[in-house]
Amino acid sequence: MRRLALALLPILIAACWGNALAAEKSARQELLKKEKSLEDVKRQIRENRKGIAEAVEKETGILGELEVISKDLEAKREELRAVRASVQKIRKESAKVGAEIERLEARKRKLADRLEARLKAMYRMKRGEAMEVLFSSDAGNLGKRHKYLTMLMDMDAELMEDFSTTIASLEAEKEK
Numbered sequence: 001m002r003r004l005a006l007a008l009l010p011i012l013i014a015a016c017w018g019n020a021l022a023a024e025k026s027a028r029q030e031l032l033k034k035e036k037s038l039e040d041v042k043r044q045i046r047e048n049r050k051g052i053a054e055a056v057e058k059e060t061g062i063l064g065e066l067e068v069i070s071k072d073l074e075a076k077r078e079e080l081r082a083v084r085a086s087v088q089k090i091r092k093e094s095a096k097v098g099a100e101i102e103r104l105e106a107r108k109r110k111l112a113d114r115l116e117a118r119l120k121a122m123y124r125m126k127r128g129e130a131m132e133v134l135f136s137s138d139a140g141n142l143g144k145r146h147k148y149l150t151m152l153m154d155m156d157a158e159l160m161e162d163f164s165t166t167i168a169s170l171e172a173e174k175e176k
Contacts, residue, residue, distance in 0.1 A: 097173055104170040111163040118156055 101170065101173045104166055104173060108163070108166050108170060111159065111166055115159055115163055118159060122156075
């Protein structure tokens with residue numbers, strides 16, 4: 001039996017050694033698999049970090065563009081407020097000018113009516129009748145008559161001057 005044991009011993013050692021080698025080979029293969037898996041995970045992490053960095057860079061660019069757009073929008077809003085204020089001011093000024101034109105037109109009509117009435121009176125008086133009034137037979141009233149005729153002439157001159165001024169003012173307002 002000893003012989004048998006000695007004969008079986010190399011086989012047993014070879015079998016154990018084979019099992020140990022197989023186990024070591026299996027452990028190496030497992031280690032290689034895990035190392036490969038670890039490298040794959042590391043590669044994925046690098047790719048993800050690169051993707052995140054690109055996304056952050058893109059986001060920063062977009063945020064910068066949004067800030068520029070926001071500033072432009074605020075500037076346009078301010079410009080719009082200024083334009084609206086200007087339009088409002090122009091409307092008020094236009095209404096004011098319109099009212100002034102209406103007032104001057106009414107004054108012009110009134111002065112034209114007065115001037116027309118005065119011209120009719122002068123026409124009726126004809127030429128030379130003013131002299132007759134001045135030099136009528138009653139010499140006691142000569143001073144009063146002279147005073148009244150002078151007042152009438154002054155009023156006529158003032159009426160014509162006022163009419164001319166009103167027409168000039170009206171034209172100036174219409175030019176605005």
